[in-house]
Amino acid sequence: MVxxxxxxxxxxxxxxxxxxxxxxxxxxxxRNDCGISLDLSGKMNGRGAYICKDSKCINDxxxxxxxxxxxxxxxxxxxxxxxxLYVLDG
Ligand SMILES: [Zn+2]
Numbered sequence: 001m002v003x004x005x006x007x008x009x010x011x012x013x014x015x016x017x018x019x020x021x022x023x024x025x026x027x028x029x030x031r032n033d034c035g036i037s038l039d040l041s042g043k044m045n046g047r048g049a050y051i052c053k054d055s056k057c058i059n060d061x062x063x064x065x066x067x068x069x070x071x072x073x074x075x076x077x078x079x080x081x082x083x084x085l086y087v088l089d090g
Contacts, residue, residue, distance in 0.1 A: 012050040015066050016057035026050040027058075027083065031071040038082055047071060055087045 009022040028039040032046025039048065049070045051057055061067055062083075067075045 014052045014057055015049050015070050016051050016061040019052070021052065023050070025053060027053055027086065029067060029071070029075075029079075029083070031073060036071065036073065036075060036079055038079065038086065051083075053087055055084075058083055058087055 009024055011020045012023050012026050012028075013020050014026060023042065028042055028044075028048050028050055030037055030039040030044045030046040030048045032044065037044070049067055051061055051067075062075075062080055
């Protein structure tokens with residue numbers, strides 16, 4: 001018998017809806033020495049927050065300031081726009 005091993009995708013929790021999802025299905029926003037950025041590679045150093053690639057989750061998180069609460073800093077409007085655009089496109 002050959003045992004098929006599926007590659008395990010790490011699970012992360014969305015800061016907005018609280019559901020655990022595959023890392024692939026979440027956006028990562030990172031705070032580090034350079035500031036706050038959208039981490040599309042998933043490999044940036046720093047404190048990260050994950051959020052569903054879902055306009056509802058993202059709008060909710062923005063409305064309730066969840067990103068700034070979790071990352072303990074203000075989120076620049078430019079980054080919020082970037083996040084929104086990413087969701088609209090994707
Ligand atoms: Zn979510």
